Amino acid sequence: MRTIKFLLILAAAVAGFFLSLINGSVDISPAQVFGSAPMDETRRQILENIRLPRTIVAVLVGVNLSLSGAILQAVMKNPLADPHIIGISSGAGLFGIFAMMIFNDAGFLVTPAAFVGAMLAALMIYVLAWKDGIRPIRVILAGVAVSAFLGAGISALLIFAGDKVHGALMWMVGGLSARSWQHVEILLPYSIAGSLATFISARHLNILQLGDEVATGLGLRVNLVRSLLTATAAMLAASAVCVVGLLGFVGLIVPHTARLILGSDYRTLLPGSAALGAAVVTVSDTIARTVFAPTELPVGILMAMLGAPFFLYLLRREL
Amino acid sequence: MNLTATNISVNIGGKDILRSVTCAFESGRRTAIIGPNGAGKSTLLKVLCLLNEKFSGTVTIDGTDIRTLGRKNLARVMAILPQERDAPHDTTVRQLVSFGRFPHRKFFGGESSEDTDAIDEALTLTKLTDLQTRQVSSLSGGERQRAWLAMTLAQRPKVLLLDEPTTYLDIAHQLDVMDIIAAVNKKFRTTIVMVLHDINHARLYSDAVVVVKGGGICAAGDPKKILTAQTLGTVFNVAADTFLNAAGDKIIFPTARA
Numbered sequence: 001m002r003t004i005k006f007l008l009i010l011a012a013a014v015a016g017f018f019l020s021l022i023n024g025s026v027d028i029s030p031a032q033v034f035g036s037a038p039m040d041e042t043r044r045q046i047l048e049n050i051r052l053p054r055t056i057v058a059v060l061v062g063v064n065l066s067l068s069g070a071i072l073q074a075v076m077k078n079p080l081a082d083p084h085i086i087g088i089s090s091g092a093g094l095f096g097i098f099a100m101m102i103f104n105d106a107g108f109l110v111t112p113a114a115f116v117g118a119m120l121a122a123l124m125i126y127v128l129a130w131k132d133g134i135r136p137i138r139v140i141l142a143g144v145a146v147s148a149f150l151g152a153g154i155s156a157l158l159i160f161a162g163d164k165v166h167g168a169l170m171w172m173v174g175g176l177s178a179r180s181w182q183h184v185e186i187l188l189p190y191s192i193a194g195s196l197a198t199f200i201s202a203r204h205l206n207i208l209q210l211g212d213e214v215a216t217g218l219g220l221r222v223n224l225v226r227s228l229l230t231a232t233a234a235m236l237a238a239s240a241v242c243v244v245g246l247l248g249f250v251g252l253i254v255p256h257t258a259r260l261i262l263g264s265d266y267r268t269l270l271p272g273s274a275a276l277g278a279a280v281v282t283v284s285d286t287i288a289r290t291v292f293a294p295t296e297l298p299v300g301i302l303m304a305m306l307g308a309p310f311f312l313y314l315l316r317r318e319l
Numbered sequence: 320m321n322l323t324a325t326n327i328s329v330n331i332g333g334k335d336i337l338r339s340v341t342c343a344f345e346s347g348r349r350t351a352i353i354g355p356n357g358a359g360k361s362t363l364l365k366v367l368c369l370l371n372e373k374f375s376g377t378v379t380i381d382g383t384d385i386r387t388l389g390r391k392n393l394a395r396v397m398a399i400l401p402q403e404r405d406a407p408h409d410t411t412v413r414q415l416v417s418f419g420r421f422p423h424r425k426f427f428g429g430e431s432s433e434d435t436d437a438i439d440e441a442l443t444l445t446k447l448t449d450l451q452t453r454q455v456s457s458l459s460g461g462e463r464q465r466a467w468l469a470m471t472l473a474q475r476p477k478v479l480l481l482d483e484p485t486t487y488l489d490i491a492h493q494l495d496v497m498d499i500i501a502a503v504n505k506k507f508r509t510t511i512v513m514v515l516h517d518i519n520h521a522r523l524y525s526d527a528v529v530v531v532k533g534g535g536i537c538a539a540g541d542p543k544k545i546l547t548a549q550t551l552g553t554v555f556n557v558a559a560d561t562f563l564n565a566a567g568d569k570i571i572f573p574t575a576r577a
Contacts, residue, residue: 077405200426207421213401216370218474219394219422264407265414 013275016282020055023286057179058285059278060187064236066277067198069251071233074205075226078136083237084248086143090150091121092238097157111242118234174247174300176285183243190239197232205266247300249307320477321346326376336362338534347508351521354531360514368399394422398476412466413451419473441472461492481513497524522546
């Protein structure tokens with residue numbers, strides 16, 4: 001039963017991928033995408049150099065943010081933990097923009113800088129929330145504070161040096177506009193490394209869910225595992241932020257929905273979250289850029305419209 | 320396995336919780352730790368299993384310092400049932416019990432036949448075989464406690480530590496849990512250390528007792544000799560009467576605040 005559900009989610013991800021390739025300001029038929037019908041040069045250019053990289057970026061960002069959220073929910077023992085809400089994305093953003101300004105778009109340095117920012121934000125949350133162990137309510141409150149603090153830093157940077165950061169506004173809401181093969185190259189290594197590190201930790205995440213004392217009694221080095229997994233979550237979120245900006249709520253909505261469908265066992269929850277994340281971001285982006293055509297809506301706006309009510313629903317149910 | 324604590328001191332925020340405590344828990348025996356609230360019972364138990372690492376002194380298991388063993392090696396011989404715990408609401412009984420195999424499993428690879436045997440055995444011992452597909456969150460308090468106990472039994476521990484295993488349970492379920500512990504002790508010669516509140520459980524279900532008060536040990540030894548109305552007076556400040564039950568065991572009943 002669980003296998004069937006997982007396969008359905010996987011099918012949704014594949015469907016989302018092709019939906020994103022087919023739809024847009026220029027229609028490309030499914031037959032053309034699969035190569036069984038002839039296609040003019042313009043369409044071929046659009047498909048190969050605009051839609052395909054953008055769709056792959058959407059898939060990778062969906063995977064990264066969903067896995068990041070799934071990890072954070074276990075290590076911070078908080079159902080509302082999402083890299084965006086608790087400020088990890090803001091940390092990545094602040095350091096990422098700063099790096100962009102100093103290194104003049106030297107892309108390979110931006111992501112490591114963003115990772116450092118994300119880790120610092122995570123550290124701030126732990127320091128603020130830690131008092132005889134981690135309490136869920138304190139994590140979320142510390143996260144709100146960290147997020148506001150770092151967000152102010154981002155705003156200040158953009159006001160003083162917005163001309164140096166390309167598409168500053170798009171960056172604040174999170175969008176996939178004009179993402180190309182260059183961005184796929186930035187994301188891919190982090191997505192692969194991060195996903196592998198996450199998947200092999202599934203059993204450790206299961207044990208962490210039992211509480212720190214039980215996990216320790218079962219031989220888990222709780223603080224070490226928590227640090228490593230937080231770093232993995234920060235890396236996944238930071239690489240996504242570098243490419244699409246502050247895209248929120250994916251890491252909140254996706255792992256929860258996957259949990260409702262597949263259950264809490266991280267061995268199936270993680271691959272399920274990854275697939276569902278790919279499906280959600282590809283479909284949302286397709287909707288966001290076609291609904292008000294020719295105006296393209298940043299996907300972050302759509303995610304926030306879905307995500308904010310979802311957050312409130314979880315807040316009432318879980319805390 | 321013999322568990323020995325030597326000169327254990329714990330200081331939290333300038334306050335001495337334990338002051339140079341030395342005690343031994345003999346191999347294959349059940350030892351109850353009793354004492355009033357805030358005496359340091361739980362702290363002592365947490366030191367014995369390294370849940371609390373901030374202590375001075377040494378804890379050895381068959382002569383080996385547990386600090387040098389490493390968490391995983393320690394978890395292969397010692398299990399702990401803490402009071403604070405949590406499980407996702409859709410966790411099944413069997414899944415929960417299978418988590419007890421975590422310290423025995425390799426980083427990669429699935430459930431071995433030894434794992435399956437240990438899980439089945441733990442379910443049988445706790446009489447949960449018929450409930451193994453149920454969700455833990457749907458069980459009664461007593462069944463849930465047995466499920467968590469089963470998880471520690473699946474670890475196949477040589478030493479089992481239990482922090483107030485009967486708290487919040489009704490009388491019948493309290494006896495269930497104490498009987499399971501007795502059966503495990505008898506069958507596998509497991510060394511049992513348990514923090515108990517019920518004086519009569521300590522008398523009837525343990526081979527030795529350690530009485531903790533004010534961060535130190537005020538008595539240790541045979542529960543039948545130590546746990547008297549007089550001890551209750553000095554340790555808990557209560558007056559107590561003693562009765563004989565049908566089996567001829569002495570039962571102590573606290574009657575008033577002294």
